Amino acid sequence: MNATILKLVKDARAAMMLVIVATAIAIATPIFLTTGNLLNIVLASSVVALLAAGQTYVIILAEIDLSVGSILALSGVATALVLQAHSVFIGLIAGIGVGVLAGLINGLLVTKARMPAFIATLGTMSVFGGLTLYITQGNPISVDNGLFLDIGQANPLGVPFPAWIVLAALLCFGFLLSRTRFGRHIYAVGDNPEAARLSGINVHWIKISAFVISGMLASIAGFILTARLSTAEPTAGMGEELSAIAAVIIGGTSLMGGRGALLGSFIGAILLGVIDNGLNLLNVSPFLQGVAKGLVILLAVFIERNSDVMQLFWRKIQKDPVGRRFPEKPVPDEGNKQKEVRY
Amino acid sequence: MRLELQDIRKSFNRIEVLSGVDLSVTGGEILAIVGENGAGKSTMVRVISGAHPPDSGQILIDGEPVALRRPEDAMQRGIHVIYQEFLHNIFPHLSIAENLFVRDDEGRFGSLFVDKRKMRNEAMQVMEQIGLKVDPDAPAQSLSVAELQMLEIVKSLSHNIELLVLDEPTAALDEKEASRLFLLIDSLKKEGIAIVYITHRLEEVMRIADRVIVLRNGRVTLDRLTKTTTASEIVAAMVGRSLEDFYPKESHVTGDTAVKVSNAACADKFKDLSFIVRSGEVLGIGGVAGCGKGEVLRALFGVNPLSAGALALEGRTVEVKSPKQAIELGIGYISPDRQAEGLFLKQPIFDNVSIVSLDEFVALGVIRSAEEKERVEAVVKGLNVRFIHRDAEAGSLSGGNQQKLLFGRWMMKKPKIMLMEEPTRGVDIGAKAEIYKLINAQAKSGTAIVLVSSDLPELIAMSDRVLVMREGKIVAELSGVENNQSNILHYALGSNT
Numbered sequence: 001m002n003a004t005i006l007k008l009v010k011d012a013r014a015a016m017m018l019v020i021v022a023t024a025i026a027i028a029t030p031i032f033l034t035t036g037n038l039l040n041i042v043l044a045s046s047v048v049a050l051l052a053a054g055q056t057y058v059i060i061l062a063e064i065d066l067s068v069g070s071i072l073a074l075s076g077v078a079t080a081l082v083l084q085a086h087s088v089f090i091g092l093i094a095g096i097g098v099g100v101l102a103g104l105i106n107g108l109l110v111t112k113a114r115m116p117a118f119i120a121t122l123g124t125m126s127v128f129g130g131l132t133l134y135i136t137q138g139n140p141i142s143v144d145n146g147l148f149l150d151i152g153q154a155n156p157l158g159v160p161f162p163a164w165i166v167l168a169a170l171l172c173f174g175f176l177l178s179r180t181r182f183g184r185h186i187y188a189v190g191d192n193p194e195a196a197r198l199s200g201i202n203v204h205w206i207k208i209s210a211f212v213i214s215g216m217l218a219s220i221a222g223f224i225l226t227a228r229l230s231t232a233e234p235t236a237g238m239g240e241e242l243s244a245i246a247a248v249i250i251g252g253t254s255l256m257g258g259r260g261a262l263l264g265s266f267i268g269a270i271l272l273g274v275i276d277n278g279l280n281l282l283n284v285s286p287f288l289q290g291v292a293k294g295l296v297i298l299l300a301v302f303i304e305r306n307s308d309v310m311q312l313f314w315r316k317i318q319k320d321p322v323g324r325r326f327p328e329k330p331v332p333d334e335g336n337k338q339k340e341v342r343y
Numbered sequence: 344m345r346l347e348l349q350d351i352r353k354s355f356n357r358i359e360v361l362s363g364v365d366l367s368v369t370g371g372e373i374l375a376i377v378g379e380n381g382a383g384k385s386t387m388v389r390v391i392s393g394a395h396p397p398d399s400g401q402i403l404i405d406g407e408p409v410a411l412r413r414p415e416d417a418m419q420r421g422i423h424v425i426y427q428e429f430l431h432n433i434f435p436h437l438s439i440a441e442n443l444f445v446r447d448d449e450g451r452f453g454s455l456f457v458d459k460r461k462m463r464n465e466a467m468q469v470m471e472q473i474g475l476k477v478d479p480d481a482p483a484q485s486l487s488v489a490e491l492q493m494l495e496i497v498k499s500l501s502h503n504i505e506l507l508v509l510d511e512p513t514a515a516l517d518e519k520e521a522s523r524l525f526l527l528i529d530s531l532k533k534e535g536i537a538i539v540y541i542t543h544r545l546e547e548v549m550r551i552a553d554r555v556i557v558l559r560n561g562r563v564t565l566d567r568l569t570k571t572t573t574a575s576e577i578v579a580a581m582v583g584r585s586l587e588d589f590y591p592k593e594s595h596v597t598g599d600t601a602v603k604v605s606n607a608a609c610a611d612k613f614k615d616l617s618f619i620v621r622s623g624e625v626l627g628i629g630g631v632a633g634c635g636k637g638e639v640l641r642a643l644f645g646v647n648p649l650s651a652g653a654l655a656l657e658g659r660t661v662e663v664k665s666p667k668q669a670i671e672l673g674i675g676y677i678s679p680d681r682q683a684e685g686l687f688l689k690q691p692i693f694d695n696v697s698i699v700s701l702d703e704f705v706a707l708g709v710i711r712s713a714e715e716k717e718r719v720e721a722v723v724k725g726l727n728v729r730f731i732h733r734d735a736e737a738g739s740l741s742g743g744n745q746q747k748l749l750f751g752r753w754m755m756k757k758p759k760i761m762l763m764e765e766p767t768r769g770v771d772i773g774a775k776a777e778i779y780k781l782i783n784a785q786a787k788s789g790t791a792i793v794l795v796s797s798d799l800p801e802l803i804a805m806s807d808r809v810l811v812m813r814e815g816k817i818v819a820e821l822s823g824v825e826n827n828q829s830n831i832l833h834y835a836l837g838s839n840t
């Protein structure tokens with residue numbers, strides 16, 4: 001019974017933390033649960049959610065992508081510049097093209113050039129970020145393409161356009177990860193690359209694909225952010241890579257690779273958004289928001305890493321209230337006992 | 344020392360793995376523990392080592408109850424364990440000497456800076472005691488599995504030791520290495536050390552153990568002096584029935600040449616190798632560790648491609664540069680190291696089996712999971728894999744059941760050419776017979792099989808023909824009555840023995 005509860009706490013910790021935090025904020029301030037505010041949260045979380053989706057693929061492979069914030073800015077700027085002379089469609093292609101290319105570079109550095117992902121993407125983060133600043137000379141690029149701005153402000157069925165994109169990404173990439181051969185190969189390579197190679201999986205190609213997906217989702221985030229704000233900020237997305245990684249970890253994906261799921265990362269992104277929003281509503285100093293987020297990350301990882309210790313502890317305080325060394329024989333509860341499958 | 348376990352119980356996820364185990368072992372005694380895959384042997388080892396404290400029951404040392412809550416507790420009392428998956432304890436990039444003394448609690452080699460020379464010399468000394476001739480400065484990864492195994496034992500010898508537990512130590516060893524291990528165990532016994540020895544090989548039990556315990560479904564079903572029992576009594580206690588027809592060899596060789604290897608070489612592993620395998624044939628390759636037999640399979644499968652020579656499949660010359668290519672050409676390979684190169688331990692049990700066959704039930708890249716489940720279930724049933732839930736991680740299976748998954752993976756794929764190295768490593772007797780039947784069935788359907796095994800009875804009984812290798816060359820081809828233990832050993836060790 002308690003073991004089951006603890007397992008649930010471990011598996012669904014992001015969702016449970018989200019419920020607890022949201023309930024607490026809702027009790028503290030009535031504004032929190034208004035439709036307008038909830039949509040605000042979704043909107044504010046959409047960038048991190050998209051980055052986290054790509055990051056999930058990369059982290060399941062036991063790699064990391066620090067460059068997504070810079071890719072977001074670079075492709076946002078690319079879109080804005082192309083829009084000055086071309087249609088929205090061409091602008092979208094240009095933005096996504098930049099993201100795909102950047103992801104491809106990351107992937108090639110990690111596989112063919114055999115660089116550790118942390119170092120490679122730290123480098124490209126600086127390169128892409130620097131390029132963005134150089135191209136724009138540090139100034140925001142404004143866009144006056146009417147259709148583009150309309151897309152940014154669109155509210156189909158009363159829900160802002162970025163939220164729809166996030167939903168679509170969750171469905172597509174969640175499906176890709178959990179139901180397809182490609183997804184299986186991602187988990188296999190993340191778990192044991194050598195065994196994957198001996199199973200006929202092209203390990204390099206899988207890794208490159210994951211970095212390309214990460215870069216592409218970052219560029220889509222750049223596109224919707226630019227459309228929303230009607231300008232491309234050269235410093236947009238700065239630091240968002242860390243929020244994205246945090247969302248993935250809160251969502252239960254293991255940095256050691258081989259384990260994780262997309263839904264958790266989305267919940268993690270929303271949780272971070274809820275905390276930001278709640279603390280704003282409660283007029284907590286913005287300087288303390290970082291502290292709060294940090295604590296949530298620590299708590300999530302703590303639960304993951306210590307669920308077995310907690311289980312032992314739990315059992316101990318139950319069976320062994322006075323701290324005797326040798327607990328009495330437990331009463332066998334045959335009724336509850338699962339049967340082992342034996343073929 | 345006398346170690347006693349009384350009514351030990353242990354469950355994982357509410358499923359009882361040990362249901363009241365009693366056992367005792369005394370200094371100077373060798374206690375063998377046998378039982379089917381998943382019977383709970385390794386779990387008991389982890390109870391003794393403090394890695395998995397029991398849910399209930401008592402552990403007594405010399406009559407005193409003790410609590411072994413962490414591996415350190417057990418080590419302090421002189422209990423040392425060589426785990427079934429001991430390769431996890433090796434640091435592949437550190438030198439052999441560093442691996443030996445990685446736990447230098449007493450600060451024998453200096454507390455801040457390590458006295459490398461002293462460490463090197465001591466490493467030489469302990470290794471000499473057991474006849475391990477290797478350079479202590481070489482990285483540990485340069486050793487063979489057998490040598491690493493010895494290294495692990497030497498490691499525990501460098502501490503105070505009263506009880507040594509060995510979990511399937513000979514699974515990876517050939518005859519010669521195993522004999523060396525037995526000599527070592529015997530000398531430890533004479534020094535008054537208690538030894539717990541887990542194995543699936545009954546002839547070893549009869550040869551070295553004083554007493555044998557059979558575990559079945561987490562209970563002790565037999566506890567006897569080896570002098571007063573027989574192999575068939577042990578088997579009956581293990582599986583609940585008697586087993587005959589252990590190596591049911593059938594021959595299905597046809598005339599067609601499926602694989603032709605000519606003048607093949609691979610770096611410094613082997614050279615000038617030529618042989619053929621017919622379809623339906625099981626070709627065995629024997630030889631001592633380091634003779635290059637395993638390397639031949641790895642080269643044919645494209646893990647370390649051939650550096651010279653030619654490979655022809657059904658008369659067509661091909662070049663295999665990667666495992667992916669090999670699989671596409673209809674070749675399969677079972678690696679001898681299931682954990683490092685075979686399984687995906689964090690993935691669900693079923694995914695481990697289907698991974699190379701996904702193409703067969705994929706439409707536009709999407710897996711038809713009902714079909715997958717059905718196909719894997721059939722394979723897993725045939726191999727008697729024991730598991731709690733099919734979504735459980737493969738790493739939660741017992742060693743032998745993990746091996747069955749790896750075998751099952753290729754059963755499902757049904758390649759035209761099957762290369763297998765130690766396919767039954769760690770598998771219990773009943774399941775071994777099952778695997779032999781499956782190998783026969785594969786041969787019958789026309790598959791050409793190359794079998795590398797350090798288990799001589801297995802090699803001899805399963806193969807239509809045996810090639811013996813020594814120092815990277817084929818030195819003999821044996822078939823019919825010539826295919827016997829003394830001939831293989833004769834050629835494997837060189838003419839002077």
Ligand SMILES: Nc1ncnc2c1ncn2[C@@H]1O[C@H](COP(=O)(O)OP(=O)(O)OP(=O)(O)O)[C@@H](O)[C@H]1O
Nearest residue numbers: 355380381382383384385386739740741742743744
């Ligand atoms: N950490 C774990 N989590 C869940 N189940 C486990 C765990 N360790 C072992 N088991 C289960 O306990 C049972 C006994 O496993 P154990 O490893 O003790 O078997 P064994 O007798 O050593 O078998 P083998 O001969 O195959 O090595 C198996 O059914 C296994 O799946």
Ligand SMILES: [Mg+2]
Nearest residue numbers: 385427741742
């Ligand atoms: Mg075991």
